[in-house]
Amino acid sequence: MSTTPARSNEAALGQRSMSWSDIKTLGLASLGGALEYYDFIVAVFFTKLLATVFFPPHTPEWLAQLEVFCIFAAGYLVRPIGGIFFAHFGDKIGRKKMFALSLFLMAFPTLLIGLLPSYAMLGMVAPLLFLLCRILQGLSVGGEVPGAWIFCSEHVRRDRVGLACGLLMSGLCTGILLGALSAKYLMGNLDAESLKSWGWRMPFIAGGVFGLISVYLRRYLHETPVFEALRAKRAADPRLPLSVVLRHHRGAIAVSLLATWVFSGIFVLYFLYTPTFLQSQFHYEAKAVFTNNSWSIFGLIMGSTVAGWAADKIGGGRAYALGSVAMLAVTGAFYFALGSGSSAVWPLYIAGGFLIGTITLGPYIIVKSFPPEVRFTGFALSYNTAYAIFGGTAPAVASYMVGRQGIVMAPAWYIAGLCVLGVVIGLCWRAPVHADVAASR
Numbered sequence: 001m002s003t004t005p006a007r008s009n010e011a012a013l014g015q016r017s018m019s020w021s022d023i024k025t026l027g028l029a030s031l032g033g034a035l036e037y038y039d040f041i042v043a044v045f046f047t048k049l050l051a052t053v054f055f056p057p058h059t060p061e062w063l064a065q066l067e068v069f070c071i072f073a074a075g076y077l078v079r080p081i082g083g084i085f086f087a088h089f090g091d092k093i094g095r096k097k098m099f100a101l102s103l104f105l106m107a108f109p110t111l112l113i114g115l116l117p118s119y120a121m122l123g124m125v126a127p128l129l130f131l132l133c134r135i136l137q138g139l140s141v142g143g144e145v146p147g148a149w150i151f152c153s154e155h156v157r158r159d160r161v162g163l164a165c166g167l168l169m170s171g172l173c174t175g176i177l178l179g180a181l182s183a184k185y186l187m188g189n190l191d192a193e194s195l196k197s198w199g200w201r202m203p204f205i206a207g208g209v210f211g212l213i214s215v216y217l218r219r220y221l222h223e224t225p226v227f228e229a230l231r232a233k234r235a236a237d238p239r240l241p242l243s244v245v246l247r248h249h250r251g252a253i254a255v256s257l258l259a260t261w262v263f264s265g266i267f268v269l270y271f272l273y274t275p276t277f278l279q280s281q282f283h284y285e286a287k288a289v290f291t292n293n294s295w296s297i298f299g300l301i302m303g304s305t306v307a308g309w310a311a312d313k314i315g316g317g318r319a320y321a322l323g324s325v326a327m328l329a330v331t332g333a334f335y336f337a338l339g340s341g342s343s344a345v346w347p348l349y350i351a352g353g354f355l356i357g358t359i360t361l362g363p364y365i366i367v368k369s370f371p372p373e374v375r376f377t378g379f380a381l382s383y384n385t386a387y388a389i390f391g392g393t394a395p396a397v398a399s400y401m402v403g404r405q406g407i408v409m410a411p412a413w414y415i416a417g418l419c420v421l422g423v424v425i426g427l428c429w430r431a432p433v434h435a436d437v438a439a440s441r
Contacts, residue, residue, distance in 0.1 A: 025155045025221055026164060030171030032103050032214045033148050037175035039110040039137065039207045043072065044272075045183035046200050053118045053196065054127045071131050075138030076392050083380030084242065086143025090376035091241040095154070096223045098376075099147045104215045105140035109133035111208025114201040145172070146379040153367045154224035154375075159312050162319070162364050166308020169360040170301045176271075177297045179203070184290065226372045241377035245370070249378055252369040255429060256382030259362035262324075262422045264391030266359055269411050270331065270352065271297060273395040277411055281402065282338055292346045296353030303357020308364065316364050321426025323358030328419035330355050335412035358422065368431040 043050065051064035059067075082102075090098040113133045119126045152164040182203045190199040245253065275293050278284045310319040334348035363383070370378035394414065401410030 026152055026167055028214070028217055028221060029099075029148050029152050030168055030174075032099075032211075032218065033145070033168055033171040034175035034178065035103070035107070035207060035211045035214050037141075037172045038179045039106050039175075039204075039211055041176050042179035042182065042203050042207060043113070043134075045179060046203075047072075049196060049200050050130075053200070054116075054130050055119055057119075067127070071127070071134050073392070074131060075134040075141070076388055078135050078138040079142035079388055080381070080384040082139030082142030083146060083384035084142075084377070085139070086147060087377040087380035088241055090143070090147055090150075090380075091374055094223050095147060095151050095227055095376065096218075096221055098143060099151050099221070100215055100218045102140050102144035102147055103211060103218065106137055106144060107208050107211025107215060109136040109140075109208075110204050110211060114204030114208060142384045143380065146376060146383050149363045149367055150376055150379060151221075151224060153364075154226040154372070161367065162308040162311030162316060162361070163305070164308065165311075165364045165367065166305040166357070166360050169304035169308070169357070169363070173297055173301045173304065177294060177301070180290070180294060180297070182206075229372075241374045242381065244374050245378045245381060249370060249374065252366075252378060252432075253382050255369055255425065256366040256378065257386045258421060259365050259425055260383050260386035261390040262418045262425070263359045263362035264387045265394045265418045266327070266356055266415055268391050268394045269398060269415055270356060271300070273398055274349075274411060277398070277402070278338075281408060288346075292349055295350045299350050299353030300357055303354035304360040305357070306354075307357040307360045311361055311364055316361055316368065316431065317426045317429045319426070320358065320361040320365065320429070321423050323355065323361065324419045324422030324426060326355045327352070327358055327422070328416055331415050331419070332412065335409055335415075339409065361426075365425070365429055369429075 047068050051059075051068045055064040055067055086098045086102055110133075113130065116129055116133070117126055122129075148168055149165055152168050153161045156164045186195060186199050186202065271293065275289045278289050279286055307319060307323055310323070313319075314322075330348060331352045334345065334352050336342075337345045337348055363379075366379050366382060367375065398411045398414060401407045401414075407413070
């Protein structure tokens with residue numbers, strides 16, 4: 001069988017060392033990813049305040065917050081739509097153009113949110129504009145995150161793909177941490193009136209401005225070598241990438257859906273749901289919970305890079321299986337310590353954050369599972385669909401089991417089940433050899 005241009009190009013990448021261009025690509029992608037997640041997540045930390053800004057003053061507090069959460073949910077629900085849109089053109093006309101457009105579509109509405117008039121000024125038009133901005137953000141993140149992992153993995157040599165994915169994951173998590181820290185700073189240094197009148201706007205305006213600067217910087221990035229090798233073939237192929245993925249890569253879709261379930265379920269439950277769980281069920285002080293949650297996210301930032309490095313050294317499947325066993329042991333010990341009142345709760349929570357860096361290998365597996373010519377579409381379809389279904393419902397499932405069924409340790413059992421699934425995926429998955437571009441046909 002003859003060697004395809006994509007195969008030859010990937011082989012060439014595997015023989016050279018990481019260049020300054022590769023480092024610049026990883027840096028700009030990680031910066032953009034951090035700003036992307038900062039912009040998408042920062043509103044979560046101002047939920048109660050946004051409810052008073054964008055809804056009538058006589059609205060019951062619980063109803064106003066519910067309405068804000070529904071607006072947030074809209075951003076998650078449109079992620080698969082945005083993913084399919086950006087992926088289609090990313091596979092047809094190039095990764096770079098979609099990579100820049102997706103970040104712009106996040107930064108611009110984030111800036112607009114910071115400038116939106118309140119309900120007192122525009123009435124019901126204000127929450128509708130807020131909803132529109134949130135939908136645009138959701139469309140953006142549906143394309144940005146898959147695009148970022150693919151863009152980085154196709155720029156580096158083959159034995160550095162894991163490290164590239166880990167560094168990018170660290171960038172995304174840094175954005176989340178910055179959002180949490182900015183909220184903590186403003187709420188701790190501004191009075192209630194200043195916070196409501198102008199203080200809450202600062203994180204959105206800053207995120208939007210820095211996001212637009214990052215869009216400008218991305219003009220210095222180059223198209224991925226892998227896509228350049230495929231450009232002529234993709235331009236001549238009339239088929240929709242989505243139809244190719246659905247017809248010829250169902251096995252890769254299944255593995256990717258399961259890996260994303262592990263990724264999204266553990267992340268959402270451990271870092272976003274557990275802080276509330278600690279306060280409501282075990283009555284920990286909010287300050288202590290927030291501080292240790294921040295340290296745990298910092299551990300995730302470090303652990304993601306280590307997990308990616310391990311995948312390059314011992315293989316993605318083996319690293320995923322071993323990491324999932326470690327996650328199971330430490331997160332299980334953390335929840336057990338909660339139930340027993342042990343003083344080891346916080347050290348275990350932070351250590352668990354570090355080991356949960358293993359979830360980085362979910363995107364690594366997805367990147368490796370699809371051939372280059374439909375990689376963007378396969379990644380976006382699998383990742384966004386599973387994230388919307390499993391990541392979005394994980395807190396609701398846990399809350400129902402804890403509150404209505406009385407299973408206090410439901411989050412622990414859910415995370416344990418996902419860790420076991422991670423072990424199974426790691427033991428069974430083998431990176432396919434995309435020996436011929438024609439194999440996807």
